[in-house]
Amino acid sequence: MKISTGLKGALKEAIGITILSLAVAFLVNLFHPHKVAISLARPAIEYGDDDLAAQELPAIHVGADGDSTLVMPEDSIEPVVVSKSQVLQLIKEGRAVLLDARSKEEYQAGHIPGALHLPFEELGRYFDKVNSLPRDKWLITYCSGPPCDLGELLAFELVNIGFARVAVYQAGLDDWKKSQQVSTKEEAWNGF
């Protein structure tokens, strides 16, 4: 008897608190500088004018997905965009080095197996390592996927430094994880 009275009292109070919170919450939201717009549909990802993830980089058209004779251009003055199957094929043929442009913590939490860690935001500290990268292989950069543009930024920087075979896996790790495993093992910078 006492238990049910206690529970009833708790429920009554909880309903009162809920109504009070609802009223205050929606009233404050009306005037909040960062107010949430109540909506049925998710807002589309908005890219800024300088957002590299929104740029249309040339894609590799020769050697379509799944084609066993993937032909890459000899050299390129700007990064090219590659798909997951093209990444898989280039890696399988030993023609590419994958570069993870994200932070150390994100890299350690999980990256594409074999990918080296080259964080765009700390690129200055990796000067010697960047110089040790092979020039005869494709350097494929990636980030987590749009709207993250660290992969594109890193790719453009590598082109500026003088690398002529630079590609971006623009769909990034989010796309990779849909069908492939990730690794948490730190990869060594040698044996290119």
Next chain:
Amino acid sequence: MAFDKKKYFYNFLRWGTALIFLYAGVVKIANPVLFAEQIDNYRLLPYLLVTIMAIFLPWLEVFCALLLILGKWTRGASLILMVLVAVFLVAIASAMARGLDITCGCFGATAESSKVGWQKLIEDVFLFAAIALVFYQQTFNSIVGSRD
């Protein structure tokens, strides 16, 4: 003597959990858009409910916390917080089961330490135990505590 110890223990739990929820609510009220994104990342709710929860939940946490500190309507406040933590536990466990690499949205921040994972799950289990004890004491054993 034993009476006092129990009283202090329950008061410590009540104020401790209240301060955690007060902080959690205030930081989320400061940036509800970020909180909406964090809820949405769980991919559990339709977007309409995501926006409503992003507006409503932080204030619910703040009111419950304030009432617990003030010692008013403590049964209702602790009941709500208990249900909330239970829902958070289910959400975190489901995100882990689906392999989602997301921040939990617990304290608004996007720091690595707030990533969904075992650490968050265990923290929430302890939080649930604490708030459940407060609820039990306030509702069924009020003679021991300091409920007004």
